[in-house]
Amino acid sequence: MFEKLSYLGLQEYWWAIIALLGGILVFMLFVQGGQTLLHRLGKNETEVKMLVNSLGRKWDLTFTTLVVFGGASFASFPLFYSTSFGGAYWVWMIILFAFIIQAVSYEYRSKLNNFLGKKTYDAFLFINGLVATIFLGTAVATFFTGSFFHINSMHHSFWDTSWGGLGLALDFARYATYVNLSLGLAVFFLSRTLASMYFINNIDDKVVAERSHQAIIKNAIPFLVFFLFFLFNVIFMKGFNYDPKTMVVNLESFKYWHNLMDMPVVFILLLLGIVLVLWGIFRGYFFFEKCGRKAIWFTGLGTVITVFSLFLTIGYNHTSFYPSVTSLQSSLSIQNASSSKYTLIAMSYVSLMIPFVLAYIWYAWSAMNKKRITRKEMEEDPHTY
Amino acid sequence: MEILNTALVDWSRAQFALTALYHWLFVPLTLGTSFIIAIMETIYVKTGKDIWKRITKFWMTLFAINFAIGVATGIILEFEFGTNWSNYSWFVGDIFGAPLAIEGIMAFFLESTFFAVMFFGWNKVSKGFHLTSTWLVAIGSNLSALWILVANAWMQNPVGMHFNPVTARNEMLDFWNILLSPTAINKFLHTISSSYVLSAIFVMGVSAWFLLKKRNLAFAKRSVIVAATFGLIMSVFTVITGDESAREVHRVQPMKFASLEGLYYGENNAPLAVFGIFDRTPSPYNPKAKEFAVKIEIPNLLSYLATFNPHAYIPGIHDLVHGNDAHGIISYYDRIKMGKIAIDALKEFQLARKAANDSVANASLKTFEENYKYFGYGYYNDPHKLIPDVPLVFYSFHTMVGLGFYFILLFIFGIIYAIKDKLTKHRWFLYFALWTIPFAWIASEAGWMVNEFGRQPWVVQDYMPTLSAVSNINQSSVIITFFLFLVTFTALLIAEIRIMLKQINGHKDGGTK
Structure with missing residues (x-):
């Protein structure tokens, strides 16, 4: 079945899977967003407990999606995996530490004799929510704006600046840093918007629901500001194009806009995703009584589709999805960073399990x-966080 | 390719060892208790007796505490291949990445999805769905072990691949060959069965403590029966798979095999060292040194276990380094020469290809392919650097094996006393069961030390030395993250142990029905 696909077809197929995982991951970051809202939406112990337990039954899925995103990148585009993780060492380490401290916090926060105290574990949850969303968003923005690395003839990668990639988020002398951070902040506020919607969906409590209702708009506005700033820049920026025959990389004005025009399906998907995100926010806030509980599905699905189409925009149409600004020809594309055809075929059979997993x-x-x-469940059930 | 900063290599190794050893404190307990819980819940569903539900819930609470920290320490291992071993990730990513991705798709989602149902679903889903979820968590965690162990086994016995000189990496040729290699099968079976043993010792030990304190008697006795029976069956299985694993090591990693037996000079009718204490750190530069101060041996047994022939020749470390014509062993000196030829030929091939000089490219490719088998040796000049830390491997191996046999004895007593309902009368047994808990972890970690120190200096046996696998990053960054991991994981471990002890100490179940 997959044997009939061309090598490029397989690379595109795997990029689509990465894009889908990326979309699901950003949606599932509502867990992280919610973690930054625990003490804003919950004003007493029972309310915080409801919020924590609502997220606590889903955090593992977000975690797993991140791990699978990493594993799938390794298997399908190992040169990206080795270049990005080995180069932007501190960016990834900070993200990973943020997830390490999250993983124990739900389980340990309310257990007796937990060594660090409930406040510390709640602080861990907040840090995870803040750092993971902003850094993941910032890291993905570099797929558009580029990083600093070069690759030698043996395909060994070398990062060209010190501080293991932190310059991508902290070098304020570069305009690209603002673009990178804008996506990071957009993801942060989107995750909080989604979390507010999820609480309304999952918690049967009027007080929490009303606070979450207000939180939708408070977070949706900054989300839109940062996201539109990012999108505006992406459409007007120079992009990293390569010649599919010679594989020579060049900078092309309006590259990503051209990609959207060259791939109308992707463009329609992007618009559809954005409309769904906005529709969910609009209905969730202005028609709260009627549609509040359903808003998460519109904005959530819209998030998956938007991120999916953005990933396709940077991966398809002979575009370098992990560009280097210091060594243009070292830029990575789905063609030069991928696994062998055999491995992609083998992995493609494994990918047939994905619909089953989703089901x-x-x-x-x-x-x-x-x-x-x-509230009653929180007070009576011993199996709570 | 060669990284000359040995301090960077050492710190990177130290960080990986630290994170892996910490992770392994929690994984075997997850692997085994998930099944023990599933068995207990099945008994509950079949009999309808509430005591089995309470038993299940208690062990499930401990399982969840352990599971969380297992997840926390596990994420770093997945990404560390990229952050700290990026040259490795490219050189073999085409093969090694696949099991990791499959692990995520096939196992992690199963685990994480049904963990929530198992833990929170008691009053939300039907009995049948809950039981299914518990089994799926057990299957999911064990499936994840399968794929990561397949990946590890491939590093020890790299099969099903070929080197692509154009992309300068190894590429997958046969997926099934990798999945079903004897090394992978044995490694998986040996690791999971030994993890079940560890979990059984944990359940039995904690139950023994309840019995010593005369608390939760009915609960504890039932737990001992399940744990000791499960533990004994799995111990026997661990011995069988361990025996098979050793034969595989003898076949594909003779240096590791010689190290774990402390065998410096090859011999026919090789004896098995049951026990030994090194006189001094054996040095290949001082081959006449007496290696052992004390050694207890069983004649012919090593030859027999390795080959089923008590008279067979087993090569020692000296034979591997210096070669042995009589037994067709190519010396490390010669392998280094061939490895250097392969490395030079690859460089020539790439230059010729760039210059479009086909005849030179073809000739160098031919030379490369003839010598690729020993490619990794070419990064060394001194063959003695290709010998692992023999005492460390020897002691780790003998600790693991010795404890394994002790566990069998303990389980037999556990079953006998539990069946005769005499557990509380044999307090010595209860003390032994309790104090054996840490030894289960020592045996398990020792097993990994045999596996990982024994294969040094290879990250991929014969093809890629550890020193050329590391990321080209700042050494100080690795030092900082090493200590960050040390502090974070230690704090989390303390938290885990304190919470567990509190849960165990506070557990009250006086019921018998």
């Missing part, structure tokens, strides 16, 4: 969310 996640999710979280 059982959906099934378990529905079964668990059928009964919403209540």
Whole structure:
């Protein structure tokens, strides 16, 4: 079945899977966004407990999606994996540390004798929510704006600046830093918007619901400002194009806009995604009583589609998806960074499991969310965080 | 390709060893208790007796505490291949990345999705769905072990691949060959069965403590029966798979095999060292040194276990370094020469290809292919650097094996006393069961030390030395992250142990039904 696909076809197929995982990951970052809202939306212990337990039944899925995103990148585009992770060492280490401290916090925060105290674990959750969203968003923005590395003839990568990639987020002398950070902040505020919607969906409590209702708009506005700034820059910036025959990389004005025009399906998907995100926000806020609980699905699906189409914009149409600004010809594309054809075919058969995985996640999710979280449950059930 | 900054290599190794050893404190308990819980819940669903539900829930609470920190320490390992071993990630990513991705798609989602149902779903889903979720968590965690162990086994026995001189990397040729290599199968079976043993010792030890304190008697006795039976069956399985693994090591990693037995000079009718204490750190520069101050041996047994022939020849470290014509062993000196020829030929090939000089390119490619088998040796000049830390490997191996046999004995007593309902009368046994808990971890970690120190200096056996696998990054960055990991993981470990002890100490279950 997959054997009939060309090498490029397989590379495009795997890039689409990476894009889908990226989209799902950004949606699932509502867990992180929610972690930064715990003490804003919850004013007493029971309310915070409801919020924590609402997120606590989903955090592992976000975590897993990140791990699978990493694993799938390694398997399908190993040169990207080795270049980015080995080069932007501190960016990834900070992200990873933020997830390490998250993983124990739900389970340990309310246990007796937990050594660090509940406040520390709640602080861990906040740090994870803040750092993971901003840094992941910033890291993905560099797919558009470029990084500082070169690759030698043996395909060994070398980072060209010190501080292991932190310059991508902290070098304020570069305009690109603002573009990178704008996506980071957009993801941060989007995750909080999504979290507010998820709380309304999952927690049966009027007080929490009303605070979450207000939080939708408070976070959606800054999200839109940062996202539109990023999108505006992407459309007007020079992009990293390569000649599919010679593989020579060049800077092309309006490259990403051209890509959207060259790939109308991707352009339509991007518009559809953005409309769905906005529709969810609009209905969730202005028609709260009627549509509040459903808003997460519109904005959530819109998030997946928007991120998916943005990934396709930088991966397809002979575009370098991980460009180097210091060594243009070292820029990585789905063609020069990928695994061998054999490996992509083998992995493609494995990918047939993905619909099945999505189906059982959906099934378990529905079964668990059928009964919403209540104050009573928090007070009576011993199995809570 | 060669990285000359040996301090960077050492710190990178130290960081990986630290994170892997910490991670492994939690994984085996997850692997085993997930099944023990599933068995207990099955008994509950079948019998309808509430005590089994309470038993299941108690062990599930401990499982969840352990699971969380296992996840926390696990994420770094997945990404560390990129952050700290980026040259490795390119050189073999075409092969090594696939199991990691499959692990995520096939196992991690299964685990994480149904963990939430298992832990929070008691009052939300049906009994049947809950039991299915518990089994799926057990299957998911064990499947994740399968794929990461397949990846590790491939590093020890790189099969199903070929080197692509154009891309300068190894590429997958046969997926099934990698998945079903004897090394992978044995490694998986040996690792999971030994993890089940560890979990059984944990459950039995904690239950023994309840019995010593005369608390939760019905609960504890039932837990001992399940744990000791499960543990004994799995111990036997661990011995069988360990035996098979050793034969594989003898076949594909003779240096590791010689190291774990402390065998410096090859011999026919090789004896098995049951016990030994090194007189001094054996040095290949001082071959006449007496290696062992004390050594207890069983004649012929090593030859027999390795080959099923008690008279077979088993090469020693000296034979591997200096070669042995009589037994067809090519010396490390010659392998280094051939490795250097392969490295030079690859460079020539790439230059010729760039210059479009086909005849030179073809000739150098031919030379390269003839010598590629020993490619990794070419990065060394001194063959003695290709010998692992023999005492460390020897002691680790003998600690693991010795404890493994002790565990079997303990399980047998556990079953006998539990069946005769005499557990509380044999307090010595209960003390032994309790104090054996840390030894289960020592045995398990020792196993990994045998595996990982024994294969040094190879990250991919014979093809890629560890020194050429590291990322080209700042050494001070690695030092900082090493200490950050040390502090973070230690703090989390303390938290985990304190929470567990509190949970165990506070558990009250006086019921018998």
